[in-house]
Amino acid sequence: MSEIHRASTTAPVNIAVIKYWGKRDPKLNLPTNSSLSVTLSQADLRTHTTASCSPSYPTEDSLLLNGSPQDVSGARTQACFRELRALRKQLEDGNDTLPKLSTFPLKIVSENNFPTAAGLASSAAGFAALVRAIANLYELPSSPTDLSRIARQGSGSACRSLFGGYVGWEQGSAADGSDSTAFQVAPAEHWPNMRAIVLVVSAAKKGVSSTTGMQTTVATSSLFAARANETVPRRMQEMQKAIQDKDFETFAKVTMMDSNSFHATCLDTYPPIFYLNDVSKAAIKIVESINAAAGKTIAAYTFDAGPNAVVYYLEENEKQVAGLFKSILGEKEGWAGQRGQGVTANDEAR
Ligand code: PMV
Structure with a gap:
């Protein structure tokens, strides 16, 4: 029986008060304007995600959302998998003792506690949780800013769900999207009511x-x-x-x-x-x-x-x-x- 590696996380919904609407680069999800949101409580609205990988899994990566298999072949999901695998591979290349997780198929299991795709920013919590769960599984030393850059490629608004409180997303100007990341404007304690x-x-x-x-x-x-x-x-x-x-x-x-x-x-x-x-x-x-x-x-x-x-x-x-x-x-x-x-x-x- 070969080993299974596993990590879980939750990510909250964010609701923009300055909306993201328009892409200057649809492939990289680069926006035409900056945006700003409030992160909501996970007690009410959140995605819980477990990422696991194993050499014994079927060769294809898979994603189960609220019990239903999802298509992971889309460019957005693939971009997140690819970026996270590349970061894990960098760690593995420098350290012979690390298991080669980047070569194993991934199994992602997500549950939302709110209606999916009803204009409730489910994709934001979903991609934020997916990216952080895999980053945790791969033990990546990435900061929330780094993860926001990756989650943005899954769904633009997802980059803001990597931070709590009051969160901005800087549109950036670099063609490769390296400066299009989320940042915390203020923590929730700043304006807790x-x-x-x-x-x-x-x-x-x-x-x-x-x-x-x-x-x-x-x-x-x-x-x-x-x-x-x-x-x-x-x-x-x-x-x-x-x-x-x-x-x-x-x-x-x-x-x-x-x-x-x-x-x-x-x-x-x-x-x-x-x-x-x-x-x-x-x-x-x-x-x-x-x-x-x-x-x-x-x-x-x-x-x-x-x-x-x-x-x-x-x-x-x-x-x-x-x-x-x-x-x-x-x-x-x-x-x-x-x-x-x-x-x-x-x-x-x-
Ligand atoms: O992240 P997307 O591609 O689902 O776009 C979200 C767009 C709005 O929710 C309408 C605005 C926003 O900033 O969240």
């Missing part, structure tokens, strides 16, 4: 994949260039300052305006892409009425490539924000955060 609720409007798989959507937007939207070149660079600065200053009103305003800007470029895509539906729009109205009633901005909505709303707020406003959503919608399935509470922004990714 940030909360998020997730309204799962639909758990169905999204209609237009983010890759196809981005490509069509870049090719056809006349609004896109202004967003990528002017609006987002300015908002990246405003958002980082708002986080440093713990200025929720600015954080919220920039979050909502950026979500609107991203969905405007989707509508401006030809043919148009509609990720928001009537329930999403109702959630926007509810947030507006919460803020109007409070006389200040205490809640911020944002939507990824799907209809599900994520609403950010501070813990002290739990009742006015999460409480109101709950009273309108009742104890429906689909609220992330058990006990009806918000999801905590946290540092568990580290």
Whole structure:
């Protein structure tokens, strides 16, 4: 019986407040703009992944997600496997006593505790967990920054799930992607009372994949260039300052305006892409009425490539924000955060 080597890890979901939308290099997943996100609590939304390898495994690498076999032949997954194997091989080449794990087939087993591909950034947690599980299996000395560079090639937003707290992704300028990595803007303890609720409007798989959507937007939207070149660079600065200053009103305003800007470029895509539906729009109205009633901005909505709303707020406003959503919608399935509470922004990714 030959040996089996194994390592496990978990990675959290991140929800962008400045969205990544557009690739300048689709092969390397290099973005047309920098982005920024909040890492959510793994108690509620996470991927758990075990990576193992053995000379006794069937020759093909394999991936099981929530019990279903996945295709690993795609360029994205292959890029992650290839990069991690190359790093392991470097260690093996310099040390004869190390087992030649880089030559063994890989078996990856992942479980999400939330709907997959429903615009809930499942690919972000998924690729972050896959890359770190294999890096742990191979005992690579890689930093979160190094791993973010690899996870980015699996799914762009995955690079941000390698860090906890408030996380940026620098678009970079190098053609090989070496400077397109994630960085921590602030740890979760810096602003620990940030909360998020997730309204799962639909758990169905999204209609237009983010890759196809981005490509069509870049090719056809006349609004896109202004967003990528002017609006987002300015908002990246405003958002980082708002986080440093713990200025929720600015954080919220920039979050909502950026979500609107991203969905405007989707509508401006030809043919148009509609990720928001009537329930999403109702959630926007509810947030507006919460803020109007409070006389200040205490809640911020944002939507990824799907209809599900994520609403950010501070813990002290739990009742006015999460409480109101709950009273309108009742104890429906689909609220992330058990006990009806918000999801905590946290540092568990580290
Ligand atoms: O990482 P991808 O290719 O699934 O793209 C994610 C894009 C958005 O979720 C819409 C925005 C973001 O920055 O996460």
